[in-house]
Amino acid sequence: MGVTCVCQVPVAEGKSVQQTVDILHKKLEQLGAVKQGSFCVDCETYHATGNVSGQPSKLLYVMHNSETPLSCLALFEGGPCLIADANFDVLMVKLKSHFQNAKGHKVECRGSRYRYCDFLIKVGTVTMSSSARGISVEVEYCPCVVPGDCWNLMKEFMQSFLGPSVPELPSVFAAKPEGLFAPADSVDTMTQYLELFNKLPTPPMRARLPLSPSPMRAAGSGLGSGVGLFNLRGGQQPALSVPDGWMDVGDVLQNVPVGAGGDRGHG
Amino acid sequence: MADVVNVGVNLDAFSHAISGIQALRSSVSRVFESLKDGMKNRETLEGREKQFIAEFQDNLQAVNRDLNELERLSGLVGRPSESHPLHNSGLLSLDPVQDKTPLYSQLLQAYKWSNKLQYHAGLASSLLNQQSLKRSANQMGASAKRRPKVQPSTLVLPPQYVDDVISRIGRMFPDMTIELFRPNGTSAVLLVTLGKVLKAIVVMRSLFIDRTVVRGFNENVYNEDGKLDIWTKSQYQVFQKVTDHATTALLHYQLPQMPDVVVRSFMTWLRSYIKLFQSSCQRCGRFLQDGLPPTWRDFRTLEAFHDTCRMKCFHLEARSGLFTDWKPEDQQRQGDADQTLLTIDSEALIVSPEREEEGEEDDYEGVKQPKMKPHQSLKSSCCVFLERHRRKRITQSCSKLRQLLPTIHGGHVDMVTVLETTVAFLETVQELVRAEHPELKLCPPAELHADWMLQSGEQGGRTEDGRRAPEQLLIWS
Numbered sequence: 001m002g003v004t005c006v007c008q009v010p011v012a013e014g015k016s017v018q019q020t021v022d023i024l025h026k027k028l029e030q031l032g033a034v035k036q037g038s039f040c041v042d043c044e045t046y047h048a049t050g051n052v053s054g055q056p057s058k059l060l061y062v063m064h065n066s067e068t069p070l071s072c073l074a075l076f077e078g079g080p081c082l083i084a085d086a087n088f089d090v091l092m093v094k095l096k097s098h099f100q101n102a103k104g105h106k107v108e109c110r111g112s113r114y115r116y117c118d119f120l121i122k123v124g125t126v127t128m129s130s131s132a133r134g135i136s137v138e139v140e141y142c143p144c145v146v147p148g149d150c151w152n153l154m155k156e157f158m159q160s161f162l163g164p165s166v167p168e169l170p171s172v173f174a175a176k177p178e179g180l181f182a183p184a185d186s187v188d189t190m191t192q193y194l195e196l197f198n199k200l201p202t203p204p205m206r207a208r209l210p211l212s213p214s215p216m217r218a219a220g221s222g223l224g225s226g227v228g229l230f231n232l233r234g235g236q237q238p239a240l241s242v243p244d245g246w247m248d249v250g251d252v253l254q255n256v257p258v259g260a261g262g263d264r265g266h267g
Numbered sequence: 268m269a270d271v272v273n274v275g276v277n278l279d280a281f282s283h284a285i286s287g288i289q290a291l292r293s294s295v296s297r298v299f300e301s302l303k304d305g306m307k308n309r310e311t312l313e314g315r316e317k318q319f320i321a322e323f324q325d326n327l328q329a330v331n332r333d334l335n336e337l338e339r340l341s342g343l344v345g346r347p348s349e350s351h352p353l354h355n356s357g358l359l360s361l362d363p364v365q366d367k368t369p370l371y372s373q374l375l376q377a378y379k380w381s382n383k384l385q386y387h388a389g390l391a392s393s394l395l396n397q398q399s400l401k402r403s404a405n406q407m408g409a410s411a412k413r414r415p416k417v418q419p420s421t422l423v424l425p426p427q428y429v430d431d432v433i434s435r436i437g438r439m440f441p442d443m444t445i446e447l448f449r450p451n452g453t454s455a456v457l458l459v460t461l462g463k464v465l466k467a468i469v470v471m472r473s474l475f476i477d478r479t480v481v482r483g484f485n486e487n488v489y490n491e492d493g494k495l496d497i498w499t500k501s502q503y504q505v506f507q508k509v510t511d512h513a514t515t516a517l518l519h520y521q522l523p524q525m526p527d528v529v530v531r532s533f534m535t536w537l538r539s540y541i542k543l544f545q546s547s548c549q550r551c552g553r554f555l556q557d558g559l560p561p562t563w564r565d566f567r568t569l570e571a572f573h574d575t576c577r578m579k580c581f582h583l584e585a586r587s588g589l590f591t592d593w594k595p596e597d598q599q600r601q602g603d604a605d606q607t608l609l610t611i612d613s614e615a616l617i618v619s620p621e622r623e624e625e626g627e628e629d630d631y632e633g634v635k636q637p638k639m640k641p642h643q644s645l646k647s648s649c650c651v652f653l654e655r656h657r658r659k660r661i662t663q664s665c666s667k668l669r670q671l672l673p674t675i676h677g678g679h680v681d682m683v684t685v686l687e688t689t690v691a692f693l694e695t696v697q698e699l700v701r702a703e704h705p706e707l708k709l710c711p712p713a714e715l716h717a718d719w720m721l722q723s724g725e726q727g728g729r730t731e732d733g734r735r736a737p738e739q740l741l742i743w744s
Contacts, residue, residue, distance in 0.1 A: 001485060002485075032557075032558075116558055117504050117505075117557065117558025117559060118503045118504050118505055118558065118559075119558060142483075142503060143483045143503040143505050143506060143544075144464075144483075144544045145463055145484055145485050146463050146464075146544075149463075149464070149542075149543075149544040149545050150544035150545070152545070152547075152554055153544055153554040153555060153560055156553065156554045156555055157555055157558075160555075181463075183463060
């Protein structure tokens with residue numbers, strides 16, 4: 001378990017997500033990295049019920065990482081976190097009354113895993129409800145456990161294949177009480193992924209309109225601020241519907257009346 | 268098998284003692300048998316009892332007799348010689364089975380040979396030290412005082428002494444902790460933890476370091492039994508490289524008479540890895556080369572280099588003496604380097620015999636430099652070391668220059684003549700070049716020039732103006 005840095009790579013101009021990922025793969029292979037299978041990081045959101053109304057309800061994120069397949073991480077944003085074994089998912093099912101699963105908000109990041117010398121590089125596509133929303137790159141330097149020591153080294157490495165879009169030192173490390181010289185662990189990695197998932201913007205409608213006018217679902221902005229649904233049918237006015245219990249959407253594309261009956265999108 | 272060796276045991280008495288033991292065994296078993304059989308059938312009860320008691324007494328007396336006999340014989344046998352050199356391996360001689368390989372006799376011969384070797388080497392080193400070709404008498408005097416009067420055999424040291432030395436070294440550096448284990452007999456195994464960077468396992472043989480394995484801070488050092496795992500390599504390439512370098516360091520730091528100095532020097536060198544991931548290479552300035560940080564630490568200066576960069580650095584140093592314009596920066600760098608050398612117990616290293624060509628140095632010194640005053644203090648012995656190193660470089664460059672100049676024949680020619688001849692030669696060459704191609708300027712090879720520019724740029728030195736004619740360079744090499 002070494003020092004990890006997760007960053008987002010912007011999609012190249014005029015290219016699709018898949019093409020940008022392929023470009024990154026090619027650069028890595030030119031550097032001499034060896035592909036070693038695939039990886040998957042996913043995150044489910046649970047909405048804590050039983051709160052006093054008026055107070056924003058806390059969101060619990062349950063994350064899995066294929067690098068630690070037997071573990072499961074549960075954390076509140078900026079709050080305490082828990083590392084448990086894989087049966088935690090079953091426990092969450094049993095706690096349905098206290099934590100409601102936001103089923104449309106499972107975010108996944110899948111991609112290939114490369115190994116270069118002592119570096120582990122994972123290039124993945126972030127998807128939510130099977131629509132690609134961005135590209136994430138995770139670079140892990142395994143031999144070192146102290147982020148302050150090896151940050152320069154990692155930055156130099158990332159520059160060699162990411163080019164200009166090299167990130168800054170992740171804030172999780174700076175935010176710790178001992179600062180940069182506390183040993184890093186898997187919680188820091190998952191916190192960085194969570195920040196990345198929350199930062200990803202809504203993809204533009206253009207990219208996601210199908211060629212034939214068939215019903216389509218659109219999801220709103222990030223996980224923390226609620227959900228908006230958009231149901232398109234050919235020739236009909238778009239109807240907006242919000243499932244019970246969720247907050248209103250922040251970025252509604254059009255000011256449309258809420259469909260009382262009839263068209264109702266699924267949560 | 269036993270006839271090769273004098274075990275120090277009286278073999279006759281030994282065999283008698285063995286039969287004595289057998290006799291004792293049989294008399295004891297007779298006692299118990301008679302007890303088991305009980306009283307024999309006789310007419311009267313008293314008769315029976317009397318006979319039983321008499322028999323019992325006889326048996327016990329026989330036991331007593333046999334025991335005394337055995338004690339007497341064992342006194343005769345004598346103890347095996349205490350000075351048996353092989354300790355536990357000497358018990359191989361007691362194996363009655365004749366193997367195909369005469370293991371014990373070969374073992375003994377090897378041990379005798381190594382003893383003789385050590386003895387002769389000690390003699391040779393003392394002789395060589397007497398006729399040392401060092402420059403200053405001060406060094407001789409200081410080293411003679413410093414050598415301990417009684418020289419115990421450094422192969423057999425009491426474990427307490429080893430423990431003391433190691434704990435003293437452990438206290439020297441605050442960020443390095445050394446734990447000592449003795450999992451297999453008297454050999455110590457050290458677990459050195461350096462900050463949060465690495466863990467090194469050092470296997471020792473009395474106070475000599477045998478081998479070492481370096482692993483990462485988050486790797487497991489214990490195997491399934493809970494014992495220290497001294498064989499598995501690290502799973503990270505960077506620490507595999509550091510292990511290789513550490514093994515090279517073990518070969519480099521050698522001083523048979525003073526093994527504790529060697530251990531201290533090795534630990535000082537190992538401690539320089541505290542900044543393994545933070546340092547950039549001194550030569551190329553980058554952090555990564557083929558995915559590895561600079562893993563090589565120079566043995567004298569403890570500077571960080573990539574494995575591939577240190578080779579180039581060596582060549583650069585060898586040629587740097589030729590071009591005097593670059594000398595001030597180089598010398599300043601070398602001077603700093605020599606200062607840090609002293610952290611590695613150079614005073615003790617001074618004692619060991621020099622291995623370079625001493626003849627030329629003497630020749631040079633006879634012409635040029637005055638001898639050091641004998642009453643100078645220990646601090647100036649450090650200056651002597653610096654000065655000697657500088658003069659060594661001058662001599663090496665001088666000899667190379669001699670070989671390069673076409674007009675000088677072989678044999679002793681002093682520095683002054685060489686320099687004068689070089690000046691004349693270069694003037695001739697420049698005139699010839701100017702005659703043929705007036706626009707050309709003489710310059711060193713572009714690559715070498717670029718390297719020196721990089722170095723002088725690092726030192727914050729002056730730019731070399733007038734040295735680069737970008738259009739046309741006459742490259743010599």
